[in-house]
Amino acid sequence: xxxxxxxxxxxxxxxxxxxxxxxxxxxxxxxxxxxxxxxxxxxxxxxxxxxxxxxxxxxxxxxxxxxxxxxxxxxxxxxxxxxxxxxxxxxxxxxxxxxxxxxxxxxxxxxxxxxxxxxxxxxxxxxxxxxxxxxxxxxxxxxxxxxxxxxxxxxxxxxxxxxxxxxxxx
Numbered sequence: 001x002x003x004x005x006x007x008x009x010x011x012x013x014x015x016x017x018x019x020x021x022x023x024x025x026x027x028x029x030x031x032x033x034x035x036x037x038x039x040x041x042x043x044x045x046x047x048x049x050x051x052x053x054x055x056x057x058x059x060x061x062x063x064x065x066x067x068x069x070x071x072x073x074x075x076x077x078x079x080x081x082x083x084x085x086x087x088x089x090x091x092x093x094x095x096x097x098x099x100x101x102x103x104x105x106x107x108x109x110x111x112x113x114x115x116x117x118x119x120x121x122x123x124x125x126x127x128x129x130x131x132x133x134x135x136x137x138x139x140x141x142x143x144x145x146x147x148x149x150x151x152x153x154x155x156x157x158x159x160x161x162x163x164x165x166x167x168x169x170x
Contacts, residue, residue: 013055013063020047020067021074028075042148044071044116048092049110049156052162057096064092079128086124091117107153107161114149115142 023043033042044067051060068088072081095113098104104112118141124136 009055009059013059016047016051016063017066017070020063021070023047024067025075026070032157042117042152045091045110045113045117045148046152046155046159049095049106049113049152050159052092052095052099052109053106053156054158054163057100060096061092064088082128083121083124087120088115090120090123105153106157107150110153110156111146114147114152115145118142118145119137140144 013031021044023046027040027043030041047067048060048064051063051147055063065088068081072084074085091113094116095109098109098112122134122137122141
């Protein structure tokens with residue numbers, strides 16, 4: 001990870017929070033007929049994956065928390081916040097660990113992040129709703145997590161390549 005001036009870091013991180021918020025809004029407007037309530041593609045995770053690779057775990061976690069709070073206060077509710085929190089925590093820490101090993105590509109890290117996000121939301125839903133029926137969603141959630149994680153990982157890789165010239169990333 002390259003060191004940036006504090007001002008440049010704050011500006012870049014602010015832009016990533018803004019991008020994540022806009023992507024969350026766009027995603028909220030797209031109906032996804034998957035048969036799973038609240039299912040989304042996870043476009044905002046693009047900003048989190050990029051932040052993880054640009055700034056490391058601590059700053060990327062801050063961006064993830066700020067995005068989560070802004071989305072919850074702007075177009076969410078308490079239940080959506082709790083589900084998102086469970087998904088974000090499991091997803092983020094899985095991605096941070098995999099990235100830190102240096103043995104996984106951005107696509108692999110994002111893919112596991114997508115799967116773990118869905119698992120975290122499922123576990124949170126189980127604790128809130130106290131019903132075993134939720135586990136029937138598991139195969140679909142794993143599949144959608146893999147697909148969306150791969151797509152976000154590919155887009156993240158492309159974005160990192162494009163940012164190299166703009167933000168002087170090595």
